[in-house]
Amino acid sequence: MGDASRLLADYGPAFGQALFLTWKLTLASFVPGFLLGVVVAVLRLLPLPPLRFALTVYVEIFRNIPSVALLIFIVFALPDLNVVIDYEPSVVLTLALVCSAFTADYVRTGINTVDGGQIEAALSLGMRPITVITSVVLPQALRAVVQPMTSLLIALMLSTSLASQVPFPGRELTALVAKIANDSAAGMAAFALAAALYVASGLLIAWAGATLEKKVRILR
Amino acid sequence: MSRTLEDILFGAPRPRAIAITRVMSVVAAGVLLLMAAGIVARFRSAGQLDGRLWEFFGWQTTWAFLAKGLLGTLASAAMAGVIALTLGLLLLLGRLAPSRLLRWPSIAVIEFLRGTPTLLLIYVCFLVLPSVGIKISTYWMLTLPIGLSTAAVVAEVYRAGVLAVPRGQTDAALSLGMTPIQGFFLIVFPQAVRYIVPALVAQLVIVVKDTTFGYVVTYGELMQNAKVLIANYHSLVPVYLVVAALYCLVNYATSWASRRLGRPVH
Numbered sequence: 273m274g275d276a277s278r279l280l281a282d283y284g285p286a287f288g289q290a291l292f293l294t295w296k297l298t299l300a301s302f303v304p305g306f307l308l309g310v311v312v313a314v315l316r317l318l319p320l321p322p323l324r325f326a327l328t329v330y331v332e333i334f335r336n337i338p339s340v341a342l343l344i345f346i347v348f349a350l351p352d353l354n355v356v357i358d359y360e361p362s363v364v365l366t367l368a369l370v371c372s373a374f375t376a377d378y379v380r381t382g383i384n385t386v387d388g389g390q391i392e393a394a395l396s397l398g399m400r401p402i403t404v405i406t407s408v409v410l411p412q413a414l415r416a417v418v419q420p421m422t423s424l425l426i427a428l429m430l431s432t433s434l435a436s437q438v439p440f441p442g443r444e445l446t447a448l449v450a451k452i453a454n455d456s457a458a459g460m461a462a463f464a465l466a467a468a469l470y471v472a473s474g475l476l477i478a479w480a481g482a483t484l485e486k487k488v489r490i491l492r
Numbered sequence: 493m494s495r496t497l498e499d500i501l502f503g504a505p506r507p508r509a510i511a512i513t514r515v516m517s518v519v520a521a522g523v524l525l526l527m528a529a530g531i532v533a534r535f536r537s538a539g540q541l542d543g544r545l546w547e548f549f550g551w552q553t554t555w556a557f558l559a560k561g562l563l564g565t566l567a568s569a570a571m572a573g574v575i576a577l578t579l580g581l582l583l584l585l586g587r588l589a590p591s592r593l594l595r596w597p598s599i600a601v602i603e604f605l606r607g608t609p610t611l612l613l614i615y616v617c618f619l620v621l622p623s624v625g626i627k628i629s630t631y632w633m634l635t636l637p638i639g640l641s642t643a644a645v646v647a648e649v650y651r652a653g654v655l656a657v658p659r660g661q662t663d664a665a666l667s668l669g670m671t672p673i674q675g676f677f678l679i680v681f682p683q684a685v686r687y688i689v690p691a692l693v694a695q696l697v698i699v700v701k702d703t704t705f706g707y708v709v710t711y712g713e714l715m716q717n718a719k720v721l722i723a724n725y726h727s728l729v730p731v732y733l734v735v736a737a738l739y740c741l742v743n744y745a746t747s748w749a750s751r752r753l754g755r756p757v758h
Binding site: 323349384437457460 | 497498505513516517534535540606609611697700702708715728729732735743
């Protein structure tokens, strides 16, 4: 018990900041990643073969590349191409790109749940295809993907741990544990606390997702 | 026969729409080509297309070294997969056990391993365990955390599969005189596995991705070997590009295989 109280006395505020940074990175990458993913999913519907091909390549690349490899490329290789992005934006960019690829995939699955008859009905009412997509297909598709998007958000929250791989002025939870384990003997206690904070954040997101799901789901 | 959504939306265009689509396609192709050209020009102006930076990819030793790294990646991923599948089954059995003494600890372990980043577990094996006197090799520093955190996810995947098997199957097994254990292993679980093969393979892709952290513990996998190549030849961009492409290929092939397996069995 002495370990834990000493840890809290020494690093309590640092843990607060680390948790806050973890959440901040999660949100900062989820929001643009989600929006970009929806845009990609919609653009992939258009009957433009070159665009479809390019977006398929985009989705497959960012779904299959390990996020660490992408982050390392952005941080260490892009400067050689005269593109210099600061560390924190690099982490956010990495996570947002990966998030957008998975979002595009999930939204596509959601789009597939929309019954074809509805689209025929909308078209025969004189709606243009673009209007059909934005006001008939998308609203239903987005309602159908709440659960996979919740899992994606949790995975993204856990992935912010890769921010510990770049020298960043602020420390998120994983980087903080690594530092404490390096500096002192309190590594185990620090790990337990960080793990508890991660698990609690994940359960919070899962609860919020389940609540939203109950509100918006379409019973068929 | 059901038509795809795109087909319904755009399947019967008017002549004007056909013309617009054609023009837009050409414009899109043009813009994409311009972007590609822009990237190539950027590579050129930064001097990243110099033969010096690429020539060692013509040497056999380079590829042998990268292949060794890939082998290290696969060795770690395979072992992590084995750990995940077996430990996942144990966790599932605990999770489904009628006794609370077994069930609650299993739920706690699953939620803990699932809710903690793999990288954090790797740091524990790498930094914390040695400080309390437990020494393991770099291979296990990487493989064990990945196997553990995947096991928790696999346990949940198994559970989804088991819950998808109709309840009547268990009842039928029991009424034939099988014990609950026999019914589970002979009747329910084999059917459950059929449902979840695609999800399990998808999990394997995540395992391969996670082994990228091998460079954290200096285990000789693809990423670590890439770093060695970079240090030797001072060729950052080309090496990272090739390695990223290799990862994408391996994972794409795995996902492709999982889609093939995902086709209905019956």
